[in-house]
Each structure stands twice: as structure tokens, then as C-alpha cells.
Amino acid sequence: MSIAMPVPDAQTLAKRDRIIAAMRDIVAGEGVIDDPDALRPWESDGLTAYRQPPMLVVLPETVDQVSAVLRWCHAEGVKVVPRGSGTSLSGGALPLADAVLLGMGKFKRILAVDYQDRVAVVQPGVTNLAITQAVEGRGFYYAPDPSSQIACSIGGNVAENSGGVHCLKYGLTTNNVLGVELVLMDGEVLRFGGPYLDPCGLDLLGVIVGSEGLLGVVTEVTVRILPKPEAARAVLVGFPDAQSAGACVAQVIAKGIIPAGMEMMDRPAIHAAEAFVKVGYPLDVGALLIVEVDGPAAECDHLTQEIALIATENGAVTARVSRDESERLAFWAGRKAAFPAVGRISPDYYCMDGTIPRRCLPEVLRRMDELSEKYRLGVANVFHAGDGNLHPLILYDANVPGELDRAEEFGNDILRLCVEVGGVLTGEHGVGIEKRDLMPEMFGEEDLKQQQRVKCAFDPQLLLNPGKVFPTLHRCAELGRMHVHHGALPFGELPRF
Amino acid sequence: MITPRDQQDLMEIIADGVARGSKLELRGGGTKDQFGAPRTGIAVSLRRLSGIVDYDPGELVLTVRPGTPLVAVEAMLAAEGQMLAFEPWGAEGATIGGTVAAGIAGSRRVTAGSARDHLLGFTAVSGRAQTFIAGAKVVKNVTGYDLPKLLTGSWGRLGAMTEMTLKVLPRPQQTITMVARGVSLRTAYAAMARALGSNIDVSAAAHLRTGEVLLRVAGFAVSVEARCAALADLLANHCELRPLPCNEAAPMWRRAMSGDDLLGETRWDVHLPPRHAADLIEALEPQQIDWAMDWGGGRVWIALDREQGRVRGEAARLGGEARLAQAPPELRLRMPAFHPRHAGVATLEQRVRQAFDPAGVFATGRFREDVHADQLFA
Numbered sequence: 001m002s003i004a005m006p007v008p009d010a011q012t013l014a015k016r017d018r019i020i021a022a023m024r025d026i027v028a029g030e031g032v033i034d035d036p037d038a039l040r041p042w043e044s045d046g047l048t049a050y051r052q053p054p055m056l057v058v059l060p061e062t063v064d065q066v067s068a069v070l071r072w073c074h075a076e077g078v079k080v081v082p083r084g085s086g087t088s089l090s091g092g093a094l095p096l097a098d099a100v101l102l103g104m105g106k107f108k109r110i111l112a113v114d115y116q117d118r119v120a121v122v123q124p125g126v127t128n129l130a131i132t133q134a135v136e137g138r139g140f141y142y143a144p145d146p147s148s149q150i151a152c153s154i155g156g157n158v159a160e161n162s163g164g165v166h167c168l169k170y171g172l173t174t175n176n177v178l179g180v181e182l183v184l185m186d187g188e189v190l191r192f193g194g195p196y197l198d199p200c201g202l203d204l205l206g207v208i209v210g211s212e213g214l215l216g217v218v219t220e221v222t223v224r225i226l227p228k229p230e231a232a233r234a235v236l237v238g239f240p241d242a243q244s245a246g247a248c249v250a251q252v253i254a255k256g257i258i259p260a261g262m263e264m265m266d267r268p269a270i271h272a273a274e275a276f277v278k279v280g281y282p283l284d285v286g287a288l289l290i291v292e293v294d295g296p297a298a299e300c301d302h303l304t305q306e307i308a309l310i311a312t313e314n315g316a317v318t319a320r321v322s323r324d325e326s327e328r329l330a331f332w333a334g335r336k337a338a339f340p341a342v343g344r345i346s347p348d349y350y351c352m353d354g355t356i357p358r359r360c361l362p363e364v365l366r367r368m369d370e371l372s373e374k375y376r377l378g379v380a381n382v383f384h385a386g387d388g389n390l391h392p393l394i395l396y397d398a399n400v401p402g403e404l405d406r407a408e409e410f411g412n413d414i415l416r417l418c419v420e421v422g423g424v425l426t427g428e429h430g431v432g433i434e435k436r437d438l439m440p441e442m443f444g445e446e447d448l449k450q451q452q453r454v455k456c457a458f459d460p461q462l463l464l465n466p467g468k469v470f471p472t473l474h475r476c477a478e479l480g481r482m483h484v485h486h487g488a489l490p491f492g493e494l495p496r497f
Numbered sequence: 498m499i500t501p502r503d504q505q506d507l508m509e510i511i512a513d514g515v516a517r518g519s520k521l522e523l524r525g526g527g528t529k530d531q532f533g534a535p536r537t538g539i540a541v542s543l544r545r546l547s548g549i550v551d552y553d554p555g556e557l558v559l560t561v562r563p564g565t566p567l568v569a570v571e572a573m574l575a576a577e578g579q580m581l582a583f584e585p586w587g588a589e590g591a592t593i594g595g596t597v598a599a600g601i602a603g604s605r606r607v608t609a610g611s612a613r614d615h616l617l618g619f620t621a622v623s624g625r626a627q628t629f630i631a632g633a634k635v636v637k638n639v640t641g642y643d644l645p646k647l648l649t650g651s652w653g654r655l656g657a658m659t660e661m662t663l664k665v666l667p668r669p670q671q672t673i674t675m676v677a678r679g680v681s682l683r684t685a686y687a688a689m690a691r692a693l694g695s696n697i698d699v700s701a702a703a704h705l706r707t708g709e710v711l712l713r714v715a716g717f718a719v720s721v722e723a724r725c726a727a728l729a730d731l732l733a734n735h736c737e738l739r740p741l742p743c744n745e746a747a748p749m750w751r752r753a754m755s756g757d758d759l760l761g762e763t764r765w766d767v768h769l770p771p772r773h774a775a776d777l778i779e780a781l782e783p784q785q786i787d788w789a790m791d792w793g794g795g796r797v798w799i800a801l802d803r804e805q806g807r808v809r810g811e812a813a814r815l816g817g818e819a820r821l822a823q824a825p826p827e828l829r830l831r832m833p834a835f836h837p838r839h840a841g842v843a844t845l846e847q848r849v850r851q852a853f854d855p856a857g858v859f860a861t862g863r864f865r866e867d868v869h870a871d872q873l874f875a
Contacts (some may be wrong), residue, residue: 037505115793116690117771139696161639166638174643175614190841196769197795198600198611198650200835202846206613206646210639230696249663250555255576256667295698296727299720357634359554387637388556427637435640442640443630450629454851458844469641482515482625482855 003091003433005052007184008098012078016055019078023058023100026068028170031106042101045083046148047091047434049350049404054081054095059103061183061221063189066102069154070217071187073100074167079463080185083427084124084156084215087148089351090432092160092212092468099466102217104155110134111220119178119195120225124218128162131223140225143170146239146428147336153464161210163428165261168386169294170226170259172428174209181220182208185459189284207454212430213465215458231292232260232306237311238285238318245287246361249385252291253309257303260294262386263335266365269342269380269393273334276283277342281334282318289385338382339393346378346395348409354418355427358388367417368392375410376497377403389427390418416441431469448472453479498524498540504620504628504659510541511858512626512655520860523653525563525595528588532599533863534835535826541592546659554579557636560662563594570809576788580668582609584701586755594658600650603641603754604701604713607693607792615664621656624854634662639747647849654861655853657788669715671702673725674746677710677736682775685710688735689793690771704774704790707792710736713748753791756798756822760787763824764809765777765799769817782812804828809836831866 002496012019014073015020016034023032033039034056043051060066073080079099086093095101107123110131112323114120115138128149140422145164157173158180160247170176179193193204199205208215221328239245245264251257265288267274274281281288291310293303304321311319322328334341342349356364365381372379378395392414397409415425415435421441439448455462456476514521520538524530527542547564554577561570567585570593574580584603585596588778602611620631629851631644680688682704689702692712701713714724724852729738742751752758756766769778771794778788778797784807787800797807805822812819818836821829838846848871850861 032702047587114770114772115694116687118690118694119770129506140694161643163637163639171610171614172637172639174646175610184841184845188841190839190845192842194816197606197792198602198613198768200818200820201654201838201842202849203600203613203646204842204845204849206649207644209646210643225696227696229698253667254555255559256670258667272700295716296724297698297719298723299717302717302719355633355637357553357635359553359555384637388635389637418692423635423770424633424638424640426640427635428639431641439641442633446627447629447631448641450623450627451631451644451852454644454647454849457852457857480855 001095002405003050005096005433006473008096012098019076019100020056021054021071023073026072027058027060029360031059031061033059040094044094045086045091047094047347047432048091049092050091050433052095052097053397054101055098057103059106061106063183064217066183066187066217067187069100069102070183070185074186074461074463077461077463079466081465082159084153084159085127085151086430087152087156088160088430089353090426090430090434092430092432094113094433096228096467104153104217105267107155107219112279113225114195115140119222120222121195121220121222122154124158124221125153125193125473128152128154131225135225136228139228141228142223142251143176143226144173154221154223157367158209158218158221159211159213163389165384166262166371167384168262169258169260174206174223177205177209178224179222179223180208180216180218182216184216185461185464193222200334204466210286212469214469216454231297231300232292232294232328233300234290234292234308234331235304235307235311236320236331237289237291237316238282239287239289239316241286242365243362244315245289246358247309248289248316249315249358251284251310251468252307255306257293257306259386261290261292263290263386264288264385265335265338266381267383268337268378272341272345272380273338277333279330279334285317290335298351335382342380342393342395346401347397348398350394352392352394352411352414353389353422353426353429354415355387355389356421356423358385360421360423364390364417364421368414369456371410371413375406377407377410384427387427388423412438433468436469437471449479456480498607500542500545502545504546504622504812507546508622508626508628508736511622511624513853514858515624515856519858519861520637520859521858523598523657525592525598526566526590528591528597534865536860536862538862539858541657544592546581549573550561550660550664555826557665558634559665560567560634560660562660563592566729567591567593567596572664575668579665581615581663582666583612583615584609584754586751587614594661597649597661598651598653598658604750604791607702607793607795608700608765611645611650616649616661618662619645619648620656620660621648621658621756623656624856624858632662636664652849652863653721654859665846668871671718671721672713672715673721674750675712675714675725675728675738676741676746677732677738679708679712680704680736683733686771686775686794690730691732691735692728693793696786697728697731699728701750703746703750705749705752706788706795709749711741711746711753712738716783721739730744743760750809753789756789756800757801759789759798761800761802763804764822766810766822767797767799767817769797769812769815771795773815773817776815777811783806812836835866837862837866847871
């Protein structure tokens with residue numbers, strides 16, 4: 001628990017009763033929760049090491065209510081933390097003691113689907129999977145598929161720019177969202193984009209997606225839906241070590257193949273998964289690769305053969321092509337169960353999310369082993385190998401004093417390593433509170449200030465989801481100042497204009 | 498025109514511009530000078546900030562300086578069997594920086610995304626004369642705000658990019674264009690929607706005024722011909738598809754994606770829900786117009802000689818918007834290039850611009866609404 005949240009504002013806490021009354025005026029009945037016991041279930045998101053009951057929870061049902069809540073809070077200087085389904089792995093929806101937690105779970109309707117133009121308009125509380133379920137009868141689906149897709153909401157996906165195993169071919173949320181309706185902190189309701197491509201003006205939609213709930217509250221999302229591919233096949237390949245698996249991945253891409261998914265697991269992850277789901281993963285290999293291709297059947301058949309050949313050339317000890325849909329799903333079952341499987345071999349685990357240039361994989365794995373020894377904690381690796389997104393799972397026991405802190409330090413070192421080799425702190429989970437204090441590892445002061453100035457353009461009082469993403473909270477007035485020391489620059493006399 | 502030698506030089510020029518209250522027009526190859534209102538700012542050409550910084554085909558990323566000619570970037574990628582998937586197009590002399598700053602995308606945009614979907618990271622100098630970075634050099638990243646999206650299509654009003662990292666993808670082994678001729682507007686839309694909504698994996702769909710429907714099928718040779726046959730079967734009730742030789746297909750695609758050989762001195766670029774593309778053309782056709790349709794109907798180029806001020810209104814009525822892509826200077830002076838935005842969005846845009854350029858050193862004269870907003874908030 002090393003990450004500090006902003007000190008609660010005493011004035012806000014002192015007027016809690018008045019805030020509750022005002023919220024009840026806007027959202028009647030059970031839509032306002034203030035009982036301490038009832039607040040308990042809202043105290044954390046998917047980053048469960050951090051817990052903080054909110055001051056109160058408000059569950060609006062209409063856009064007007066969202067707007068009225070934000071407008072009132074804005075006028076009164078009350079902070080607001082937006083929340084979708086609360087599955088964030090980076091603490092993006094962690095409540096604050098002096099903030100309203102604004103739950104969007106009641107926005108559950110699919111508003112319109114246009115199959116000819118291939119777009120769906122949905123409310124933010126609709127789950128990721130529910131979009132696919134709504135359109136699959138007509139042969140369509142929504143492409144981004146974060147592993148929490150049964151539970152996570154599309155509004156949360158927009159906030160986090162969620163990914164999934166199919167990102168390399170189909171993109172992240174940002175590449176699949178065409179428009180949003182957004183309520184600003186002052187209550188203004190605005191629309192960005194819509195059911196057509198590339199609108200005029202600055203691409204504000206582009207910066208709203210992935211802004212982690214700091215710029216506005218999403219009340220409607222327009223997504224593109226895609227025709228479901230004719231076929232999907234997977235190849236399961238075992239390698240003696242991660243190095244040869246990494247070489248195979250590079251070779252697949254060099255041959256011009258963009259797989260729908262390309263997942264790697266290391267030895268500890270393979271063993272944990274096989275012990276849990278028993279799908280027949282080889283246990284005598286150092287790395288396992290699942291390569292999935294989708295598209296026209298003829299193409300899939302051709303590509304799986306190519307991939308099996310490339311694998312053999314790169315020292316694969318086993319290579320199996322799925323013969324039917326059930327075998328393909330069996331290949332995936334172990335990978336999809338990797339997290340709970342690791343949960344069985346360790347009392348607790350901490351999931352990291354860096355991205356690295358793929359060529360650095362062997363070096364990163366080797367140095368991770370050294371860190372594992374240094375911190376005396378085990379680590380299992382699952383890896384979206386196609387796009388370089390690494391998910392080390394650090395094994396620890398929260399009941400052993402000091403282990404959580406050690407796990408966090410180990411995790412921080414892994415992320416520093418990712419940045420050092422040219423990668424990033426987070427590939428798909430978001431910064432939230434988890435990686436907030438590591439941001440200076442990747443960005444300089446001016447880089448972070450420039451991002452915060454964008455925040456100031458949307459929310460100048462910094463009331464929306466404060467304490468997330470940025471390690472230092474600068475006041476907007478301070479960020480707005482401009483320091484150009486003209487006299488000190490060496491070119492003042494140049495006759496340029 | 499000022500032509501900075503390097504990033505340091507550029508920083509100094511911008512700082513100097515701030516100190517003197519100048520308006521700097523960032524410029525690549527100057528091929529888009531005719532877009533937007535005629536202007537009077539001091540041109541700063543980024544042409545000398547040129548060359549490849551890093552290209553690792555295996556990582557699918559390319560880092561390049563903005564002044565690099567687009568054709569040079571494409572030739573280098575082609576040599577490695579790769580491409581920019583958003584299919585940028587431009588006149589001779591266009592640079593990669595200008596292409597991204599203008600948010601240009603071609604026919605493949607409908608399935609592969611636009612320039613915005615392929616800019617992964619950048620180094621830029623802001624209107625504060627400060628160098629900053631955003632995004633990264635890997636294909637999957639959500640660390641911090643996605644400022645690369647914001648700079649793409651910003652027309653040099655937020656910062657001068659000095660290095661940009663783009664996602665690149667393998668070039669298809671084989672590409673076949675299937676064509677049907679003599680197809681009516683409504684049937685063409687239905688055929689394109691059916692094709693793009695099928696699992697045959699059609700990568701682009703266009704329709705020309707001369708009646709052609711063009712459908713592009715690309716990928717591994719083993720499947721392309723089979724898919725073309727499947728496509729002909731799928732659309733048998735709509736039209737009769739045949740393969741079109743590449744040399745005939747290329748100029749037709751070029752017309753669909755750029756509209757640049759349409760007849761008429763004024764050219765509009767209308768983006769709208771594809772289902773209304775036919776409505777738009779029918780509404781305008783009493784007037785003498787030329788047109789071409791791309792993105793399955795999601796983009797319609799309208800060219801005409803006598804501007805009667807109806808295109809933008811019709812586009813709005815049908816739920817879309819119209820960009821003034823080309824027009825005589827007199828018209829560009831009084832007609833904003835961009836479709837008007839909701840007042841709240843326009844205010845937010847102005848605040849975001851100010852976040853990057855508080856002194857207004859980057860010229861906004863191309864966009865009359867920006868100039869107006871700046872005066873309002875000054």
C-alpha cells in the first residue's frame with residue numbers, strides 16, 4: 001500500500017449530509033447509497049489491494065441526471081469518481097473518501113444497431129460481451145475482447161482504451177469506437193463523432209478514449225461492429241525456451257502474417273494452467289505459443305501450415321494445428337484460465353502490464369528472473385506476443401508481512417525495465433493509481449504537464465477522478481503560465497521575420 | 498519562408514515567434530496550401546527535418562521525421578513488403594508530416610482505420626516552444642493521454658512534430674479489384690454494404706458516377722481468387738462482378754479516394770452514414786455535379802462549378818458533415834473549410850488549442866472559425 005491518495009477535503013466531508021440531500025433531489029429512491037455497510041461493496045475495483053469506501057454512491061439512470069449531478073458537484077467543488085463495472089486492474093475507479101462515486105451500471109440498453117452500416121449505439125453500462133451477443137445472430141461481433149469481457153462495461157472500455165488478445169489485428173477500443181456522448185464536469189452534454197468516419201475538427205474523441213475518467217463521463221457509445229470471420233484456427237507450439245519462441249513470433253510477422261492472436265506462456269504459467277484445466281499442454285517445454293488466425297477458411301488452412309513450418313524451423317519441439325472448433329477452444333482454455341490457475345498455486349498474485357519491443361523479450365525475461373531472485377518472489381509470464389504486451393504475474397502472500405510491498409517493488413522494477421528497453425508502463429490496463437507514480441520513468445516533466453493542460457481544458461477545477469494518472473497535481477492556473485525567456489535565448493538577434 | 502535545420506532551430510524559431518507575436522504556418526511539401534482560407538502567416542517549412550530515424554520491420558513500427566517525402570516512406574516500406582495501411586494519398590511532394598497533420602486516408606480506411614489509428618507516438622515542439630513527447634514506439638500502449646490522435650488532423654495548430662512513430666503492416670501478397678458496371682446508386686450502396694458486411698474480407702468499396710462499383714479483395718494468393726468468386730456469387734442479385742486489370746483499377750480507386758480528377762472548380766468532401774450517400778447525391782443532382790463515393794458510401798466527393806451553398810446543408814440534414822476540400826480563393830475566404838461544430842465542442846477545441854499554444858503562435862487562419870474563437874476569447 002505505497003501509493004498515497006489526496007488528503008480528503010475537510011470542508012467537503014463536513015457538508016456530506018447536504019450533498020446526500022442534493023443527490024437525492026436529483027436521483028430519487030435507491031439511486032443514492034450512503035449507509036456505511038452498503039458502501040462497503042463499492043470500496044475497490046479490480047485492483048483489490050487498494051480499498052477506500054466512497055463518501056456516497058450515486059447511480060443515475062438518465063443523461064439528465066448525470067448532467068445534474070455533475071453540475072451540482074461542479075458548483076459546490078465536490079469531487080466525482082466515475083465507475084463502470086469496477087473491473088479496472090489499475091485502480092481507475094478507486095473511490096475517494098471525499099468524492100461521489102458515480103456508478104453508470106444502470107445504463108444498460110442497446111439503443112440501435114445498423115447492420116448495413118455496421119455500427120451499434122449502446123449505453124455505457126452495457127458489457128463488452130453483451131454487444132457481441134446482441135449482434136452475433138446476424139453474423140457480427142464487437143472486436144476488442146478484454147479478458148474481463150463478461151463483466152466489464154463498454155463505458156469502462158472507453159475510459160481505459162481496453163485491449164484484449166485480438167488487438168494486433170483488430171485494434172484497441174479507440175480503433176473501434178466511432179463516437180461518444182460525454183458529460184463534462186460542469187454538466188454540459190456534448191457529442192463527439194458519430195455513425196460516420198473522421199469528423200471535422202480536432203480529434204477530441206481520440207483523446208477522450210483512454211483518458212481514464214478524467215475528462216468527462218461517457219453516457220453513450222457508438223461502436224463499429226465487424227462481420228464474424230468465416231473460420232478460426234489455432235496452432236499450439238512448444239519451444240525449449242522463450243528465445244526460440246520469440247524468434248518464431250518475429251518470423252511469423254516477417255512472413256507478412258498478422259495473426260488474430262499470438263499468445264506466449266512461460267514454464268511456470270504452462271504448469272499452473274495445465275494443473276488447473278488439464279487441456280494437454282506439453283509440460284517439458286520452456287515456452288508455449290498459441291497462434292490463432294481467422295478469416296476465410298482457405299486462407300486459415302494455408303496460414304496454419306505456414307506457421308507450423310516456421311515453428312519447426314525455429315526449433316519447436318511440438319506443433320499442433322486445431323482440427324476442429326472444440327480443439328481450438330481447448331488450446332485457449334489453458335491460456336484463458338492462466339490467471340485463476342496462478343491464483344491456485346499462490347495465495348495472491350499481482351498482474352503487471354508492460355509492453356516491450358518484441359525483440360527484447362529474451363533480455364527482459366532473463367532480467368526478470370534476476371529480479372525474481374532479488375525479491376524472493378516467483379513470477380509467471382503470459383504475453384500477448386504479437387504486440388509485445390507482457391503480463392508478468394508476481395506470486396506473493398498478502399498474509400506474510402512485507403510481501404505485498406515487495407511484490408509492488410518487484411512490479412515497479414519490471415515496468416522500469418520495460419521502459420528502459422524502449423517499451424511502456426501499460427499496454428492495456430491503464431495507469432490509474434497503480435502506475436501513477438511511475439509516470440516520470442517514461443515521461444519528462446514537460447510531457448506530463450502538456451497532458452495535464454489537456455485535462456485542464458476539460459476540467460479546470462480538477463474535480464473529476466483526481467489522484468489518478470498524474471503523479472503531481474498541478475493547479476491549472478500554474479500550468480497555463482508560459483515561460484519564454486526570450487532574452488536568454490541565443491538567437492534573439494537573428495533577422496528571421 | 499523559414500526552413501529550420503533541426504529541432505533546436507525549430508524551437509528557437511517558435512520561441513522567437515512567440516516573443517514577436519508572429520503567426521507561424523507549419524508546412525510540409527505545401528501540397529495542401531489550397532485547403533482552407535487564404536492566409537498571411539509566416540510559412541515554416543519542416544522539409545529539412547527529413548529522414549528515417551528507425552525502422553524495424555519485425556516490430557511493425559517506423560520512426561520518421563515529418564519532412565520525409567511520402568513516396569520515400571512508401572518505397573522504403575515496400576522494399577520490406579510492408580505499407581501504411583491507411584493508404585495515404587497526396588500530390589507530388591507531399592510529406593509524411595503533412596499527410597498525418599491533415600489526417601489523410603484512402604480507400605482502405607473503411608476497414609484498416611485512418612492516419613489517427615496508425616500514429617503511435619511523436620516528439621513535437623508546442624506553441625510554448627517546448628519539446629514534448631507523447632505515445633510511444635510500440636504498437637500497444639495506453640500510458641497517458643492519447644495525444645497522437647489529437648495531433649493527427651490538427652493541421653499544425655497544436656505543435657510541430659519533429660519525429661513521428663507509425664504503425665506499419667505487411668503488404669498483401671495479392672490484390673484483385675472486382676468491378677461491376679452500370680450499377681444504380683441504391684443498388685451500389687446495397688452491394689457495397691453486403692460486401693463489407695460479409696466474411697469475404699473485402700478491404701475497400703467504392704462507387705463512381707459512371708456506374709462502376711469497385712470492390713477490393715486482398716491477402717494471400719491462395720485465398721484471394723476463391724474470395725473473388727465467392728463475392729461474385731454473394732452479389733449476383735445486385736450486379737455482375739468481374740476482375741479489373743490493375744492498370745485500369747488504379748485511376749478509378751484514385752478518383753474514389755481523392756476526388757482529384759472530378760469536374761468542377763469546387764470540391765466537397767462529405768462524410769456521412771453510408772446509407773445516406775445516395776440521398777445526398779439525389780438531393781444535389783438537379784444541379785450539375787460530378788461525384789465519387791468511397792468507404793462503402795461513407796465518403797462522397799462532390800464537385801461542382803457554381804457553388805449554390807447547398808452541399809453543407811444537405812450533408813447536415815443527412816446526419817453527416819461536409820469539408821470544403823477545394824475552391825476558388827474568394828469562396829474559401831467566406832466559407833469555412835470545416836463543417837461547423839456544436840458551440841460547446843468548438844469552445845472545448847479552442848481551450849485544447851490554447852493548452853498547446855497559449856500565445857497563438859501557430860497560425861489558425863486556414864480555419865476561419867478558429868480565428869473567430871481566438872478573438873472571442875482573447
